[in-house]
Every structure is written in structure tokens, then in C-alpha cells.
Amino acid sequence: ISFNILCIGETGIGKSTLMDTLFNTNLSSSTSTHCLENVDLKSNTFELSEKNVNLKLTIIETCGYGDQIDKSNSHQEILNYLDKQYESFLQEELSLNRNIHQINDKLVHLCLYFISPTGHSLKAIDLNTMKALDSKVNIIPIIAKADTICKNELLHFKQRIMNEIFKNSINIYQFPTNENDSCVNNQNLIANSLYPLAVIGSNEIVKFGNKQVRGRQYEWGIVSIENESHCDFVKLREMILSTNMFDLIEITHTKHYQTFRATRYIE
């Protein structure tokens, strides 16, 4: 199966680290610069095998997003990339040689939008970008570096963000709650109520009691990524990699790709 994730967020917001945490990889070895003149996209593809499932995973990350003095073109590069994937998928579908089992699925199935943990609300660039992309890709907004925010602040921050998302009619992806499996429906209902999921990522293994866990070691304590009272990371991983991966892929094809195709036929 091909699964393609796009990570959008400012430099240093923790995209590489979160991807490494999600997939147990080590992509975030280099320090990024804040001085790119334009938003760029860098992509890594690798194979993962788990429980007899071969997963071909592609992670696309923005570089320099939000760094430019003039941010008005911030989402243009991303929009171009998404359209390019839809276009080549369409061409392959239309081509006479097509073999439906061999169409390389390079559509972006999930866009993780990293929200800066300011504690106030969304920035203009967040609203603009999400609005520009919400009919093109499944967007799941997440609060990055959640270890910056205390528990009581986090609740209010989540509420303010969700209010702004609804007030601006931004269509974010919601985990489906009308599946045949009521257990899945319940899990998804809970996950939706935790939006935006507040995550922490780490490339460090720290000693926590007698266990070795992924975490961040501070002078005042140790954050354990897998501890659900520390952050929503476990919930995010479960939601996007196990419970709803197929829904994310399906919605991309049955909704977003169809929207693209319809728009192309009109032209």
C-alpha cells in the first residue's frame, strides 16, 4: 500500500522529529535554515513492513514555510505539488496502457498542519493556507510542541483554534463516526473531541523509571511521548496509521480526486 503524508509547518516546529517519532526513523538529522527565499518541498520515501503489510510511505515536508518576509505565496508551492500529483494520476488513468493495479498512488492522503503553540490562536498564514487546501487534501491540524503548554492553557487553546476553524468555514478532516464498527465509531468520536491533537515528538531515548522511552528530558521532569496524559501522540498514531488509514486513502480518491477531475473536465 502507498501512504503519502504532507507535513506543513514553520521551520523548527518539529515536523521531522514527529515523523521520526511516528515511524521510528532518523530523517531529522540536519538543522534547517530559516532563510529560504521560497517555500520548498522535500520528500522521503521508504518501505515499512508490519504484520504482513508492506507499506510504501512517502513523507513530504515543507521547507521554509512562514520564513519569508512576504508570506503571500506560502501555499502556492504546496497547491502546485498537490495538483501535479492529481494531474499525473489523471493522465495515468486516461492512458491506454494503464494497468489499474500498477497505478502508482502518489496522491497525498493526509496533510498534517502543524500549529505553533503560541497559546493565543491561529495565525493569518494558518487560516489562509488551510482554506486554500481544504478542498484538495484531508487536513488534520495538530498542535506542535505540546510540551510548551500547560494542561489548563491547552484546553482553552484547543477551543479557540476550533472556533476559528469553524468561523472561517475551513473543512478539516474528521475521523468517521458512521462506520459499521461501533468500536471504531467510539474511538473516532473521542479523537474528534480532542481536536486539534496536541503532539510532542522526540528523537531521544530517555530513562523513565526502569524503562527506555522516547522522550524529552528537562531539568524539571521527563516527558514521555507514549504517555497519554503527557500528549495526544498515541491517539494521533493510532488514528492515522491504524484505525483510519484506509478512510484517509479512500476519501482522497473518492472525494478530493473526484473534485479535481470534475474541475479539469470543466476547463
Place this chain on the structure above:
Amino acid sequence: ISFNILCIGETGIGKSTLMDTLFNTNLSSSTSTHCLENVDLKSNTFELSEKNVNLKLTIIETCGYGDQIDKSNSHQEILNYLDKQYESFLQEELSLNRNIHQINDKLVHLCLYFISPTGHSLKAIDLNTMKALDSKVNIIPIIAKADTICKNELLHFKQRIMNEIFKNSINIYQFPTNENDSCVNNQNLIANSLYPLAVIGSNEIVKFGNKQVRGRQYEWGIVSIENESHCDFVKLREMILSTNMFDLIEITHTKHYQTFRATRYIE
């Protein structure tokens, strides 16, 4: 004595909270919006009495800094404000009615530049703004929300920031190390070596052992602002409010104001 501090930093970076922590006030009661169309400056003045010294303190904070889609005018508003203070000081100095003991000193004696704790380096907006203002005001760069960064990451982050500051020839304020008091010289030498000071601010009082301290309570531990192994807050407060307050005021008058006056005479 009048002491005027300008805080420059993005919305939600912790300016109000840090000022409240420094002066035991409660200015940060309102949630800021990220949607101001232009950078604005808001100012609060209050009187503090400590050890027979009456301090007339004015805190000026940027609003909406870094939020605009087009950030190219970010420092213009600040530049205008600084020049306006120098201009009215000059006019008062030149006026025939002047009473040297009554000139209201509204010059900005200290500019705290809040650096976002990305872990990478300075942003383009940081370099641009500091470069535009470094001949106008004493700039002390500080790393905000230092509880976001682990100890080992912090050392590298500080080094990268200082390298960029020197590489871009930005004149930041350094605590004086050639004073008559060798004890002060030593303290200042140490403080300079800790640049940029990494600070944490808090409006909450938390229970730490059997003490009530200003801090931030996380699920994994309690950050105590006054604890010098948690952050450089105590060092910053000591440096700017006690050891070097007069130097900051003096340099503003003997160096920055004189630079302004010279430029005005040339015009």
C-alpha cells in the same frame, strides 16, 4: 528615575507574561489576536518603589509583530516610535523653557528582542529588525519560552544564534566589563557568556515542595522561574534591573541619542 523597556516579539511569544514576571504585575490579562494588519505598539506606565528608589517604568510591547502576511514593514512602526521619542527629547532640550531636571525621559533604554525557541536559528525577520534598530537602541536578545528546549539543545541553539548575530554584524548590547567594580565586571562577563539569556515567564503561583513559587506546572514536573538551573530569568532580572540599569540609561543618552542628534544636524 524613568526606565523604559521595549519588548519586540511575535504574538504569543510571552512578552506580557515575562514583563509581569519581572515586575510582579498583571498586564497580560487579555488574549491577543494574530490578525492585526499592521504592527502596533501598546504602552503601560506604572510607578514602582523599592529600597527608597522611585522607579517610573514604561513597558512598550509590539502587537501583531510577525503576524502579517507581508512582514517587510515590521520594524517601520518601531523605528518611527524610537525616532519620535528622540525627536521630542531633542525639541525639549532645544526649547528655551527647558529645565534639565524636568525633561521627561521617554527614550527607550532597553529593547528586549524575543527569539522564538525553534531550536534552529534566527528568522529573516529577526535579523532584519535587529539590524534596523541596532544603532537606535540597546538590544538584548533573549530566547523566549525556554522551557521548550532541553539543556543540550539550548547550548547549540545559543551558539548558532550568536554566530548569526556576529556574521550579520548586528550590534547588540553587551553588559560592560570595564567598570571600576571588578565584582560587577565578573558578573557581567558571566552574563555575556550566557547570551542569549534563555527565559521563562509565568503568571501562575505553583506549589514547589513547601514553597509557593512563580512557575509552570506540567504533568511531568514543575518549572520554577527563579531556579537558575531551569532558566536564565534570575540572571536577566539582576542584569537589567539592578547591576546595569544605569549603564542602559547612560548608553541610550551618550551613544544612541547622540547618534540621532548628529544625524538630525546633518539633515
